[in-house]
Amino acid sequence: MSLLSGLLDHMPPIIAGADKPALASRITERPRLVLVERPALLPASTYSNAGNATPEWRHARDQYLNHVMACRSCYAPTARHCLSGADLRATYDRTPMESPR
Template sequence: MSLLSGLLDHMPPTIAGDDKPAMAKRAPDRSRLVLAERQATVTAYTNAASATPEWRHARDQYISHVMACRACYAPTARHCPAGADLRATYDRRPMEPHQ
């Protein structure tokens, strides 16, 4: 015999559908908690997934160049002439369509 079965021996058996007490069995003077629905605020976040295709293309070209070019070092804004042109193109492209 397992330890768990020994602990549960004193509990009465449950009947199917007897999980919740009926409303009449509950104390009528007890206040009830009600979940309030939160108002969903719609905010538009600008990220690469919602950016314009032109911006993503310029970003991809710039990143591909910087990762391969030994003369470019993006953290200090040091770029070769080609990297500087790609960075300028990337900066000029609007990320959102309405800009």
């Protein structure tokens, strides 16, 4: 007999799942999930991305991103911009991504 087995002889056996509540009580406590259908924001046939955006929108986006990446005063995640960064962001927001049909 080893020293370890001698120590384990004096410990009570571990019963699996003794500290967990019964399955029925766990199921009733669980919140119910409900599927909520939302109306589509865009028609299903339209897919907007930078590849099919207007050249003006891409230019405004590129100008804004190039500035934000280089400017030490601008921090986009918290919407903190310097004066020129704020102007570029406003231009980017105002420029339509899709051309009117």
